[in-house]
Amino acid sequence: MTYTGREVERLVAKGEAALERIARAVEKGVELNEKMLALATEEPMTIEPGPPVCPFCGMLNPTVHSQERAGSGPMAEMVLILICGNCDMSFVAVPDGWTNVASPIEAQAILEGRRSDIGSISDSNSA
Ligand SMILES: [Zn+2]
Numbered sequence: 001m002t003y004t005g006r007e008v009e010r011l012v013a014k015g016e017a018a019l020e021r022i023a024r025a026v027e028k029g030v031e032l033n034e035k036m037l038a039l040a041t042e043e044p045m046t047i048e049p050g051p052p053v054c055p056f057c058g059m060l061n062p063t064v065h066s067q068e069r070a071g072s073g074p075m076a077e078m079v080l081i082l083i084c085g086n087c088d089m090s091f092v093a094v095p096d097g098w099t100n101v102a103s104p105i106e107a108q109a110i111l112e113g114r115r116s117d118i119g120s121i122s123d124s125n126s127a
Pocket of ligand 1: 054055056057058059062084085086087088089
């Protein structure tokens with residue numbers, strides 16, 4: 001196959017454009033790798049436990065949905081994948097401490113205490 005000078009010029013220009021795109025993609029990949037490396041070597045995040053607030057919309061005690069599937073693993077590593085009913089974003093709730101009781105009645109008593117605690121938080125926020 002033979003090419004005219006004009007066709008060769010066009011092919012070279014196409015090749016150069018493709019190489020530029022590849023170079024930009026590689027540069028972007030290097031930047032992302034550097035950012036990931038920086039994150040990995042940073043001090044571990046310390047987030048203090050607090051009231052039940054959606055990390056996206058900030059709503060206190062939103063109704064949440066769970067699509068948990070049955071699974072197993074160490075209790076200390078259990079997390080909840082929740083979807084905020086207010087903003088529809090999915091987030092991970094990491095239980096920080098446990099109050100373990102033997103019956104649903106005992107659990108109900110604890111939850112009633114929490115309800116009044118959250119009521120006092122939202123009262124003080126709206127005041
Ligand atoms: Zn939300």
